[in-house]
Amino acid sequence: xxxxxRGAGIHLFRCIYRSPTPSIxxxxxxxxxxxxxxxxxxxxxxxxxxxxxxxxxxxWNNWTTAHDLESKEAKIIETVRDCYLQQYINESxxxxxxxxxxx
Numbered sequence: 740x741x742x743x744x745r746g747a748g749i750h751l752f753r754c755i756y757r758s759p760t761p762s763i764x765x766x767x768x769x770x771x772x773x774x775x776x777x778x779x780x781x782x783x784x785x786x787x788x789x790x791x792x793x794x795x796x797x798x799w800n801n802w803t804t805a806h807d808l809e810s811k812e813a814k815i816i817e818t819v820r821d822c823y824l825q826q827y828i829n830e831s832x833x834x835x836x837x838x839x840x841x842x
Contacts, residue, residue, distance in 0.1 A: 740752045740753065741784075744785065744786070747785070748784075748785030748786065749783070749784050749785055749786075750784065750785065750786040750787070750788070751779065751782070751784040751786070751787045751788070751789065752788045752789075753779075753787075753788070753789045754789070754790070754791055755772065755775065755789055755790060755791065755792070756791045756793075757769075757772055757791065757792040757793050757794075758793065759793035759794075759795060765811075766811075769811040769814070769815070772792065772815070773814055773815060773818040776789075776818050776819065776822050776824065777818060777821070777822060779822075780821075780822035780823065780824070787824070789824075792815065794811070794812050794815060796812050797812050797815070797816060799826040799828075799829050800829055802816055802820070802826075803816075804816065
């Protein structure tokens with residue numbers, strides 16, 4: 740959804756859900772997500788609120804992961820930084836009985 744702001748500017752509000760459950764398409768979906776973020780970053784939005792990416796192994800408070808530089812976690816961190824995006828949620832927003840929480 741695009742919201743025109745008073746005066747000037749457009750706010751993009753988009754929920755892009757990334758399932759934390761691995762599947763046969765996970766690698767391609769992660770690559771598509773990175774490409775989509777890069778595409779959105781090139782657009783002329785004054786504000787952006789997007790996400791729900793469910794990367795369990797990213798420490799957003801210091802932008803790190805224990806995984807190697809080719810991991811999906813490292814790649815999304817790099818994409819978010821390259822696109823000058825910011826992670827605002829730093830705590831788990833949904834915790835289920837037997838699942839690991841995601842931020």
